[in-house]
Amino acid sequence: MERQSLQSLISPRSVAVIGASDDVKRIGGRPLRYMREAGFAGKIYPVNPKRETVQGLKAYASVLDLPEVPDTAILAVPAAVTLAAVTECVEKGIPSAIVFSAGFSEAGAEGEALQAEIAAVARAGGMRLLGPNCLGVMNPALGYYGTFSVVLDGEFLAPGPVGIVSQSGAYGSHIAHLVRARGLGISQWITTGNEMDISLAEALDHVVAQPETRVVMAYAEGIGNGDRFRAALERARAANKAVVFMKTGRTEVGARAAASHTASLAGSDDVFDAVLRQYGAYRAMTTAEQIDIAYAAAGGVFPVGNKAGIFTMSGGFGIQLADDFTAAGLDVAPMPDAAQAELKALLPYASPVNPVDATAQAVSDMSILTAFVQSMMDKGGYDMFSAILGTGPASESFSKPLREALMAGFAGHDRSIRGLTMSAPRTVVADYEADGFLVYEDGGALAKSFGALAAFADAFARNDPQPTPGTPMDLPQGRMSEATAKTVLRTAGVRFADEALVRTGSEAAQEATRIGFPVVLKICSPDIAHKTEIGGVVLNLTDAAAVRQATDEMLDRVRKAAPDAEIEGVLVSAMLSGGxxxxxxxxxxxxxxxxxxxxxxxxxxxxxxxxxxxxxxxxxxxxxxxxxxxxxxxxxxxxxxxxxxxxxxxxxxxxxxxxxxxxxxxxxxxxxxxxxxxxxxxxxxxxxxxxxxxxxxxxx
Missing domain, CATH: 3.30.470.20 (ATP-grasp fold, B domain)
Incomplete structure (x- = not known):
């Protein structure tokens, strides 16, 4: 039911635009204009009580006047009238809506109360809400643009394999532009804003579930529903779909800024980082890195291992890329000895180890280039291949023969992971990409992308059974002493040192003799957390007399220092060393x-x-x-x-x-x-x- 409601929001057959404007530059005018110009095949119902038509379409005074119940509604109205608009949508029976306006929980207590009231009305009426304070959604394959983002002013987005989910509408628009500039298309684009209802986790889960999505780019300032988020990441991992994340709030200053932006709960950044590793997602540190890795993963092809081969015609560039690959966790393994000997026989002054340097001779004789590449692919056992081409492909006379020579070397290796570092016009880059090459201007970016592909492949290959937590214990009431905590944790399988709880020095001496010397004494009280501060710990006692005396003195000392504390006794424990x-x-x-x-x-x-x-x-x-x-x-x-x-x-x-x-x-x-x-x-x-x-x- 949840997914069905998101389907109506993101893939609607009919849309009501509440607050529709004749001015195509206004928030209420942009989505109407975009959908019409993109050829959205569904019905569009402008709602504006002041006009009979909006942008050439019949306008309606109220949602209640619409001739049918639309699949979704776009609310391009001020915050002050959003509650009334949502109430009418619920009365009409509209299953979902987008709230563009800001001025809610991110603006203080009054806005937070209004947001909660709107969410309650929608929840009671069974309507799902996206936002507020968001830029909406896009579904390029349908020509559906439920957004006012200016990223569409110059050019629409092409359909493709990249899904985008973002709490920030501006960031979501920015990476959509960069994806388009990289020659990629977008499956679905969702911005969640303040998340009064639909969360980033739910949006992520929905986008991952779309068959056309191969990689998801995500942006978050905080995660509200951690369990749902983890389930979405696990769905992506199980489906071999890469998730490339940008998470802000790495510093205390950033976390405070995040809270003031979309009123999100930033949470612990270290924990978020660990969650991504746990579920096989990649955390990018920069937007450029996020784009580079999404670009690499968009083909949906991942290596079976992390061995990387480097072909170069310049020793310096090859060494630099070898350093970058090693830093990215890749194995720059040498060519087999026999293959090196064969390449040396073909070109005596080559360096056939790895990087494999064919020198500038490969420029003069393309058959040498093909032979070297073919040897690397056939005999090197490399999971990933990279060639350093520099500015060569920018030459009109050189680019095509170079590409053909490379492709000849890849005969029989159609699903190989292959990348290039080169600089050339976009049209030339597109030709290489059409032949299956990932193209980067910077070797460091290529190396990080290859490293990410290897990490994704490793995560996808995991087949760990999901453990079952078991039945909750009937835990004691109130604060626990160390002895009680250990009793509880032993049931969970935790092993502790041999010890005994005693109440007198004589009992302590007896138990210490049983346990074996040396021993340690610790006061046991649910009311004393820091034992050493009041003399509640004595170490390295080596005989019974010392234990008896130390126990009696400790009990007397602690009772005077903490007269109101409940004293259960003294723990006598074996004093372990080693390990x-x-x-x-x-x-x-x-x-x-x-x-x-x-x-x-x-x-x-x-x-x-x-x-x-x-x-x-x-x-x-x-x-x-x-x-x-x-x-x-x-x-x-x-x-x-x-x-x-x-x-x-x-x-x-x-x-x-x-x-x-x-x-x-x-x-x-x-x-x-x-x-x-x-x-x-x-x-x-x-x-x-x-x-x-x-x-x-x-x-x-």
């Missing part, structure tokens, strides 16, 4: 719910912020990818003679914590396991401390 110290945590993200954090402990998390995130729940394969993302992951592999850590057990722990957090998302605000010692391979993972924070006001 790699890490940290595992969970926090409740406002957009995505429970998010698991992982990093190395100590200075790595405190100073270097070397951590990564995943939205819960996730499986063991995703946990392994998560572990490999931190910069210090090499420490887990064993350095300077240290044995490799038990990374498999660590991945198991991360997945188990994620499933526990997801199952109990309505109650848990946070989990902190710090430190977590990852012991040598085969010895498992042991958490030394635990904290669970519950949400306030939630029932058990």
């Amino acid at each position: 790699v110290e890490t940290i595992v945590g969970v926090h409740d993200d406002p957009s995505f719910g429970p998010v698991v954090m992982f990093g190395l402990g100590g200075v790595f998390v405190e100073v270097l912020k070397d951590v990564t995130f995943r939205v819960a729940p996730f499986g063991i394969s995703e946990a392994h990818r998560m572990i490999r993302e931190i910069k210090g992951h090499a420490l887990l592999e064993g350095v300077r003679g240290a044995p490799p850590a038990d990374v498999d057990a660590l991945a198991q722990l991360l997945s188990q914590v994620s499933m526990f957090a997801a199952a109990n998302r309505s109650r848990i605000a946070g989990i902190d396991l710090n430190p977590v010692r990852v012991m040598p391979r085969g010895q498992g993972v042991i958490a030394l401390d635990a904290l669970i924070e519950l949400k306030e006001g939630e029932p058990s």
Whole structure:
């Protein structure tokens, strides 16, 4: 039903334009003009009580006077009369509408209240709303332009494989222009603005579902419905459709600006970044990068691996591109020895390794160029190929023979990923593109695009089973002590050091003897979060007498320092050494719910912020990818003679914590396991401390 309503909004057979204007330069005049000039085949009903006709079409005084119920309505009216217009649309039974005007939630409390009232009226009447504060939608294949964007003043958009969804109408228009300039067409274009109803996540899901869409360019300042957003990304990944994202608000200043723009919830930028990695989408850092990668993915062809071959007629350019490819995570593997020998025999002063440099001789003898390219494709085993052509294709006498020689080298490799760095007029570039080449002026842009294609291919190939969170626990009421938190987390599969909760020094000495020395003592209270600050931790106790004395002194000291705290007793724990110290945590993200954090402990998390995130729940394969993302992951592999850590057990722990957090998302605000010692391979993972924070006001 949801998708059906979006269908009426984006692929309508009839449209009412409320506030339609005879002036084609006004907001109410532009969509009418665009649809008429683009040859929209559906019916258009201008609504304007002051005119009998608008732009040559019969006008109606009210939506209620229309001869039929249109599929959708465009509301080109001021904010003050939008509520009345939506009310009439609901009364008419119109299934969807676009609200252009601004002045709602982004403008303050009064505007926010009006937006909420309009949304409530539409929801009660079963009508879907796009906007407000948006530029509407475009469906070039139908000639439907429900927008007032000036990007259409000079030229309409061609139908094609690129879908665009954007919270910002201006940004959406800008990238639509750039896509058009790159020679690509657009499947559907949706701008969501303040998202009083239809969200970017829902728009993304709809555009991905269109068979003509091969790649989606998206722009967001914040995500309101994280679960829906993740489902849309997963739909794209499962369908082998690339999503290239521009997300602003990377800094605190940017996040504040985002909130003032479309009143979006910016959320944690690090978490958003992790969500894109988790679901195989690509985050572009610049608009140029976003366009470059969407251009590369628009063909819907992706490599089977990341081996990249470079053909050049200039050694300097080849070295530069090799650096760029390596930085993009590609494998610039050398040609096989036998193939190198053959190419050396053909051209003794060539460099046939990789980059494969045929020197300027290939310009004089195109058969050499063909032979070198053919050898790279037949014997190099490259998943991606790039040639550096410079300004050569700009020459009228050189461009066609060069292209033909290249194509001869590709015989039998029709679905290869092949790119060129060259500079030439657009008409010449289009000829190379027609032969299947991706053309860039800059080698760095080509390298990033190839790297993105390889990353997409890797994500598409994943076949990880989606884990089931399980049944929620009946969690205790109120704050939890460390002992209670550990009892709860043991049910989730978390392993802790051998320990016991005691109430006296004598009990502590007895338990320490059982556990084995040395031991650590920790005060146990749901009311004391920072134990060390009040002398609630004693380390490295090596005999029973020391344990007995330290326990009695700690209890006396803590009772004086925190007389109102509930003291459950003292935890006597084995004091472990060895392994790699890490940290595992969970926090409740406002957009995505429970998010698991992982990093190395100590200075790595405190100073270097070397951590990564995943939205819960996730499986063991995703946990392994998560572990490999931190910069210090090499420490887990064993350095300077240290044995490799038990990374498999660590991945198991991360997945188990994620499933526990997801199952109990309505109650848990946070989990902190710090430190977590990852012991040598085969010895498992042991958490030394635990904290669970519950949400306030939630029932058990």
